[in-house]
Amino acid sequence: MSAETPETEAEATAAAAGTAGAAAAAEPVIDRDYPVTPVPRHARKGFFSLMVVLLGFTIFTPTMLAGAALGEAFGLRELLVVIAVGSLVLGAYVAVLGWIGARTGLTTVVMARYTLGSRGSKLASILLGGTQIGWYGVVIGTIGELTAQAFGWESSVARAAIMIAVSALMCATAVYGYRGMYWVSLISTPLILILAFWVMFRSLEEVGGWAGLAAIQPGGQMTLAVAVTTVVGTFVSAGTQAPNWTRFARSGRQAVIACVVGFLIGNGLMIFFGAIGAITFGEGDFVLVLFQLGLIGWGLFLLFGNLWKSNADAAYSFGVAGAELFEKPSKTRFVIYGSIIGTILALLGVGDHLPQYLGLLGTFIPPLGGVIIGDYLARWRRTQMPEGEVLPRFNWVNLGVYALSCALAWGAGQLELGIPPVIGIVAALVLAFAFARLTPRRG
Template sequence: MTSETRTAATGPADAEVVDPDYPVTPVPAHARKSFFSVAVVLLGFTVFTPTMLAGAALGPAFSFSNLLLVIGLGSLVLGVYVAVMGWVGARTGLTTVVMARYTLGTRGAKLASVLLGGTQIGWYAVVVGTIGDLTAEALDWDSYGARAAVMVVTSVLMCATAYWGYHGMYWVSLVSTPLILILAFWVLGRSLQEVGGFSGLAGVEPTSSMALAVAVTTVVGTFVSAGTQAPNWTRFARRPSHAVWACVIGFLVGNGLMIFFGAVGALTFGEGDFVLVLYQLGLVGWGLVLLFGNLWKSNADTAYAFGVAGAELFNRPSKAPFVIGGSVIATGLALTGVQNHLVDYLVLLGTFIPPLGGVIIGDFLARWRRGIPGGYAPPAVRWPNLAAYAVAAGLAWLSGELGIGIPPVIGIVVAIVLSMGLARLSPDTATRVPAQR
């Protein structure tokens, strides 16, 4: 780990860290975790059953060989991007929103906190609402009160896990992820029986069409926004290489598997979500186990993300009040049925989040590769990087509107190139100060 100054990352209110998760300060060496621990948390984050719906959209549009190509290419793009973000997080020991202070300035970073934190509150609401709806469907409940009670109880469990912090997410992931994968592979086996194994699956003809760029965008888009916040967890890695491989396991392997499962489910049962496949098979109890175990751990990570974003936004040394407050707001949104209206909006925001990661990567490579100098205080606003972000986000949105290229990739690449180029044109005095080690 390179040495960073605490005074650059924090304000006077943060002189004493009161949160063992260090939401606004670098994670010290004694608090770093093993490779296994970080990999478990990230794999638990990406083994997320709603991702199967993306696979369900892809499955009927491609032959089996082309489907594997699309999933592999999209997962590779996603995995490389998140691995670089994770590497930066391990090198600095900082969350994504605190790294944004160095990239966008102390005031400019508030944009990152609002964008990332707000989006995560929205997703938390969608997941809580989805749990209530699918539980009611499984148990044939018509009562709104019963559905609301499920939402409130599950939200409390998720909030408590995030409040507990890294340790809570680790233990929930350690217990639930293997069970979820066992269930998923079992359903995969049943799915293959329906079509005569992999040879039968290879013989299934496409029934719809989708452009390759759109398909790869679908794969990348499943977790590119959440992947931008991978440093929230990889900052605990003891070595940057550990962070890289943990991201590869989580975002390339784990996320890719969930997309593949969804595609196979759609081709064999006409349903991409294995929770609903288990319902179809009459295994309602196991379906609920898969539903609760999976969404509990993933939404706990979501609550943790908006907790650290709130800590940065208000420059407070503890994530706890923001985890609780965000969970309360999100649960209230879920109780109004927001999950039926908010998803498209949140996906749109996903276009504007990846360029933020691109700017952080480009700025780090251009200015901070040798470490952040002790005593360096970022300016209030770094206008060149804000401009790079705005241009990259605009081009990503435009590419989506015109159907040209892969919007998240365009946003990331343009942001990296512009931020690195602008850093060379307007060097910061900090780049000439040797890093403290």
């Protein structure tokens, strides 16, 4: 028996070594963007880097269309008040979520695991990821149509080629991750802002300066509540995913300031630009204003530079949502799959029918952020949603809070009462906080 012991020990050692080797070989390569785990301290970024990425996220020309609707309904003074109030509401909401993202190091969809349960969080991944794929397709289709319009192309093949080419570029940027979006934003955002300010001053020349602009009487009608809802609605859904980037911040304070710069100042400027364009040229989109002025080259630069970085952010968002949904350590395959689906939607022309549907989802996404904020403040502020925490499969209380808050937001919209996204956020935050105080933290 003693003679067999060394052989048995040797076999056990060899088996253990083989098992360890197989485990090491099977261990997946960690995504440097940490889509399903907290961002470690050594991978955190400085304030300037974070500000550039978030500002590049919100300098988004389609936002100008919302500004155009406001410009037709309000005089200059009332317009500035509406933009300020709406931007403050949006900025405050996103800043709180961004602060949580920086403190936990987690994406929005992974935070949802702690709020809705390990399986309940799949609802958040499908909702947020699916919405971003839809908007990705809308933007790809917009680029194809405007480029064809600029050059007078009527061939559907030419449109398709443009859509596929720009989609590949945006997909590659998102696969490269945070660093890719940082460099694109760093180069394009200052140039886009310079061009946008130039168009604004050119617009003011058309109406005799600020005094002439203030003297113009609006022809449209819009209530204050609807106007503020319009401002908040421009980026409240995308802002719910701000933790995808603020989790790279070195402190919660940095995340808050970066969110204020991006969502209060950056988004507010784009709305104001759109309003100015609508008042002076009858067109809120500065890309089309440049086309009208005969500056097709600059118009295309503004189009590609702006939508490239914004759509790369969308691709990044559905990439990390897919990683959470299927519990994989890398976002790459989901960025690629989502980009293909979005491009197919654009090629089929489905994008023409998606905006209203996706806008409806804007009612159902903000309450998710409210639930996360309320639950975090009540249960996780001290421990910061630690990795490895035992979680229930479904947190039925928070799922119920989310459903009720969505119903309240939708009902408010149907009855034209208040600001639906804000009602959904506040209701979800208050109810989630209250119920979390009455229930144990661990599943």
